[in-house]
Amino acid sequence: MLRFRLASRLGSFSLEIEGSVEERSVLVLVGESGSGKTMVLRLLAGLMRPLRGVIVTDGGVWFDGESGTFLPARDRPVGYVAQDYALFPHLSVAENVAFGLKALGAARREIGGRVHRALERLDAAPLAARRPHELSGGQQQRVALARALVLEPELLLLDEPLSALDVQARRSVRGELRRLLTSLPCATVYVTHNPTEALVFGDTIAVLESGRISQSGTRGDLMRKPRSAFAAEFLGLNLLRGTVIGRERSGLVRVSVRGGELFVPHVEGEGEVTMTVHPREITLALERPAGSARNVFEGEIEEIVPEPPAGELVRISVATSPPLVAEVTRESVEALGLGPGRRVHASFKAAAVSVQ
Amino acid sequence: MGLPLPDPGESVIPPLPPTAPRRRPPAILIQAVTGAALLPVVALLALPFLALLLRTSPALLLGRLEEPVVLQALRLSLVTSAVATAVVIALGLPVAYLLATRSWRGKRVLEVLVDLPMVLPPTVAGFALLMAFGRAGLVGRSLGALGITLPFTTAGVVVAQVFMALPFFIGPARAGIAGVDRRFVEAAATLRASDTRTFFRVILPLAMPSILAGATMSCARALGEFGATITFAGNLPGTTQTMPLAVYLALQSDLDAAVVLSVLLLVMSFGLLLGLRSAPRGWLWNRAPVSPR
Numbered sequence: 153m154l155r156f157r158l159a160s161r162l163g164s165f166s167l168e169i170e171g172s173v174e175e176r177s178v179l180v181l182v183g184e185s186g187s188g189k190t191m192v193l194r195l196l197a198g199l200m201r202p203l204r205g206v207i208v209t210d211g212g213v214w215f216d217g218e219s220g221t222f223l224p225a226r227d228r229p230v231g232y233v234a235q236d237y238a239l240f241p242h243l244s245v246a247e248n249v250a251f252g253l254k255a256l257g258a259a260r261r262e263i264g265g266r267v268h269r270a271l272e273r274l275d276a277a278p279l280a281a282r283r284p285h286e287l288s289g290g291q292q293q294r295v296a297l298a299r300a301l302v303l304e305p306e307l308l309l310l311d312e313p314l315s316a317l318d319v320q321a322r323r324s325v326r327g328e329l330r331r332l333l334t335s336l337p338c339a340t341v342y343v344t345h346n347p348t349e350a351l352v353f354g355d356t357i358a359v360l361e362s363g364r365i366s367q368s369g370t371r372g373d374l375m376r377k378p379r380s381a382f383a384a385e386f387l388g389l390n391l392l393r394g395t396v397i398g399r400e401r402s403g404l405v406r407v408s409v410r411g412g413e414l415f416v417p418h419v420e421g422e423g424e425v426t427m428t429v430h431p432r433e434i435t436l437a438l439e440r441p442a443g444s445a446r447n448v449f450e451g452e453i454e455e456i457v458p459e460p461p462a463g464e465l466v467r468i469s470v471a472t473s474p475p476l477v478a479e480v481t482r483e484s485v486e487a488l489g490l491g492p493g494r495r496v497h498a499s500f501k502a503a504a505v506s507v508q
Numbered sequence: 509m510g511l512p513l514p515d516p517g518e519s520v521i522p523p524l525p526p527t528a529p530r531r532r533p534p535a536i537l538i539q540a541v542t543g544a545a546l547l548p549v550v551a552l553l554a555l556p557f558l559a560l561l562l563r564t565s566p567a568l569l570l571g572r573l574e575e576p577v578v579l580q581a582l583r584l585s586l587v588t589s590a591v592a593t594a595v596v597i598a599l600g601l602p603v604a605y606l607l608a609t610r611s612w613r614g615k616r617v618l619e620v621l622v623d624l625p626m627v628l629p630p631t632v633a634g635f636a637l638l639m640a641f642g643r644a645g646l647v648g649r650s651l652g653a654l655g656i657t658l659p660f661t662t663a664g665v666v667v668a669q670v671f672m673a674l675p676f677f678i679g680p681a682r683a684g685i686a687g688v689d690r691r692f693v694e695a696a697a698t699l700r701a702s703d704t705r706t707f708f709r710v711i712l713p714l715a716m717p718s719i720l721a722g723a724t725m726s727c728a729r730a731l732g733e734f735g736a737t738i739t740f741a742g743n744l745p746g747t748t749q750t751m752p753l754a755v756y757l758a759l760q761s762d763l764d765a766a767v768v769l770s771v772l773l774l775v776m777s778f779g780l781l782l783g784l785r786s787a788p789r790g791w792l793w794n795r796a797p798v799s800p801r
Binding site for chain 1: 691696
């Protein structure tokens with residue numbers, strides 16, 4: 153478990169945040185550029201000294217502004233993958249991965265094996281003899297991860313790990329990275345400007361706006377009660393994962409999700425897909441709708457929460473399977489007499505599903 | 509061409525003034541100016557060397573190469589400039605690192621001090637060295653008491669060469685070290701490397717092309733050093749008479765020897781500089797592709 157409370161300043165920009173991450177879980181910091189995301193990582197890594205605050209892990213105190221304790225980067229068990237990976241251009245892939253082991257004084261005969269296993273875990277073993285400039289963006293990313301993970305860090309810091317990749321590579325790497333992160337024993341802090349990545353990777357998502365965390369919580373928290381317009385628009389989405397099971401003649405694709413089946417617009421390929429549906433696309437009705445909506449789920453209303461900024465809209469969580477959140481106007485809540493416990497049909501069109 | 513153009517007189521928007529031809533670069537003029545300048549520059553730089561080469565012949569070169577004056581001077585020049593280059597690297601590298609990575613009040617004074625030998629007349633440098641390290645000099649007296657004598661010794665030649673060649677090394681080495689991307693230094697820190705390890709395993713290899721360039725320049729400078737050497741170390745054959753000094757002396761007595769020595773110096777300097785220029789980009793290591801963002 154890592155807990156931190158940090159205050160820092162860079163020119164006129166000030167940062168004041170607080171948070172924690174458990175082992176085997178991912179904290180995503182999501183925010184626009186200039187919100188201070190990279191600064192948080194640099195502070196956690198020990199590349200920058202905070203003005204005030206604390207950073208505490210189970211292993212000890214990394215920073216304490218009161219007592220003046222400050223572990224520099226080289227004394228922290230942290231793996232840091234920078235946005236552009238920063239692989240050493242003069243070293244081969246294997247030498248890059250061995251760099252940290254040598255710095256820590258690992259036994260010479262042990263290094264080769266550990267490097268090989270780290271590369272193998274990331275499907276990068278065949279790249280061992282190459283130089284960074286001979287690698288694609290995705291390969292560079294895997295090597296950078298291997299270089300960080302070979303040291304078995306307590307904390308993994310990822311700075312926009314997908315942003316240096318082209319759109320095509322991004323989707324496949326995202327899947328691999330998600331599988332990797334769920335298998336890691338360490339705590340991970342993942343920084344991104346991309347809300348979809350935040351939803352896909354974050355066990356906890358913290359929204360960073362101009363150096364402050366405007367909201368932090370699970371995906372469900374953000375979906376049911378977004379506290380800012382940004383969170384409502386980009387993060388408070390219904391996230392569905394499923395598997396392609398068939399294609400209709402109309403071009404629609406059938407996807408099985410936990411608890412049912414969905415129709416979604418055209419998707420490339422087979423296998424697993426990640427989909428989002430904005431709550432405003434979901435219609436609630438007391439009777440089963442007869443219209444064109446292909447996706448209908450029935451369940452009881454759990455909670456009704458007004459949505460910022462004005463509260464004209466409300467978010468309604470429905471215990472359908474899969475669970476859904478709908479965004480409707482206050483008037484329709486009153487017109488339909490909706491309230492917790494009421495059984496409703498939640499429906500949305502195939503076209504409302506965006507496949508990520 | 510065939511399009512009916514509106515009559516400029518009736519147009520609501522005034523027609524564009526005919527600026528286009530004037531904005532175009534006058535290619536012929538530029539070629540004429542560069543061509544006219546290139547000719548005298550090349551002539552000025554190349555003709556003296558050509559004249560020197562024409563004055564010599566393989567027979568003359570081979571015949572005179574074995575003369576003691578030539579051989580002694582050649583051996584002394586090679587030894588002293590090699591030692592001087594080694595000293596320059598050993599002393600210059602830490603200073604270059606300091607200048608590249610730290611700032612402090614009065615740093616500018618050190619920067620000027622380091623650059624000074626480049627613009628100082630070498631005779632003035634030699635004279636100043638004599639005032640400092642001469643037998644009766646500022647510290648020369650104390651050195652003498654310790655049994656160390658610099659003026660008019662081979663060690664003095666090296667001191668003069670180091671003095672004159674240092675800025676030629678520190679400049680490029682500093683630029684090379686400062687040019688190492690901070691990302692790599694920080695990556696090394698997060699990979700648990702100490703400052704020493706980071707310097708030797710990351711900064712030094714990445715700055716190596718610039719460091720080698722600086723070393724080559726300072727070696728060439730040491731090889732050609734004349735003024736400071738003759739003022740500080742004198743002109744003793746076999747002890748302090750390096751090739752440039754031997755050329756100067758031979759000019760007054762033995763023109764053929766002067767020619768042979770000059771051609772040797774020319775070939776060595778040309779070779780050093782050509783080697784520096786022909787090293788292909790990224791021959792030590794290949795730069796990572798520029799961040800794909």
